[in-house]
Amino acid sequence: MNWITAERAGPRELLPLRISNDHARVGHHGELAAGLLYWRGQDVVDSSLLLHDTPPTLFNQVRGYMQRFFPGCDLRVTPIDGVSAVSLRLRSDNRSDFQRPQNVGFGLTQLFPIIVSLLAAQGGDMLVIENPEVHLHPYAQQEIGMLLAETAASGVQVILETHSDHVLNGIRLAVKQRKLPATDVRIHFFAHRPGQPAIPESPAMDDDGRLNSWPEGFFDQFDFALAKLM
Structure with a gap:
C-alpha cells in the first residue's frame, strides 16, 4: 500500500536517494518520488494509461502528464555526487530555464508525487x-480526478x-x-x-x-x- 498524506513535502533543494529497493513507493509525504523516478524511470507504464504521443517509459510519461496539467512544464532528476540525494529541477514553461522547486509554482511539487505514484503503480496495488x-486550479483538479x-x-x-x-x-x-x-x-x-x-x-x-x-x-x-x- 502507498499512502500519500495531505501534508506533502513542499519544494526541497535535495530529496532522498536510497538503494533502489527502498524506492518502491513515493513515501507518505511524496519525498521519495524523485528517487523512485531516478531508479525506475525506464520502467514501462501500464498500456491503459499511456500518453500515446510520448515514449512509454515512466520518466517520459511523468513528464508528459505534468505537461498535461502545466503546459510547457519539464523536469530533471539528477543524483548528487557523494550524497544520498537527488536534485529535482523544474520549469513551468519551455521559454524558461530549469529552476529549483522553490522558484516555480507550488502546484508542480504538490502534484509531482501523485503523478509518479499513479503511473508507477501496478495491478493489485493499493x-x-x-x-x-x-494548490491546483479547478481544471487541473478535474483532470486529476479523471486520472x-x-x-x-x-x-x-x-x-x-x-x-x-x-x-x-x-x-x-x-x-x-x-x-x-x-x-x-x-x-x-x-x-x-x-x-x-x-x-x-x-x-x-x-x-x-x-x-x-x-x-x-x-x-x-x-x-x-x-x-x-x-
Whole structure:
C-alpha cells in the first residue's frame, strides 16, 4: 500500500536517494518520488494509461502528464555526487530555464508525487491519497480526478479523500466516458453534525456519472452562493 498524506513535502533543494529497493513507493509525504523516478524511470507504464504521443517509459510519461496539467512544464532528476540525494529541477514553461522547486509554482511539487505514484503503480496495488487537489486550479483538479479514475480502471485500488467537487466531477466524467465502470466506484460522505457521530451517506452512481442522491453539504455550496447572488 502507498499512502500519500495531505501534508506533502513542499519544494526541497535535495530529496532522498536510497538503494533502489527502498524506492518502491513515493513515501507518505511524496519525498521519495524523485528517487523512485531516478531508479525506475525506464520502467514501462501500464498500456491503459499511456500518453500515446510520448515514449512509454515512466520518466517520459511523468513528464508528459505534468505537461498535461502545466503546459510547457519539464523536469530533471539528477543524483548528487557523494550524497544520498537527488536534485529535482523544474520549469513551468519551455521559454524558461530549469529552476529549483522553490522558484516555480507550488502546484508542480504538490502534484509531482501523485503523478509518479499513479503511473508507477501496478495491478493489485493499493493507493491511498489525501487531497490531491491541493494548490491546483479547478481544471487541473478535474483532470486529476479523471486520472485517478483511469488508474483505478487499470486494476489499482484507489482510495481517495477529497474536499473538491472538481475532483469528484472528473471521476463522474470518466464514468460517463466509459473509462471506469460505475460499479467500481464507491462514494462516502461524512457530514458533521454537532453532538452526533459522523454517519456516512453513500450515494450511488449510474453509468452516466449521475448520483441518485445529493446529501446536504455534499459539494452544494456553489448552488447556495449562486442563489444568494441572484
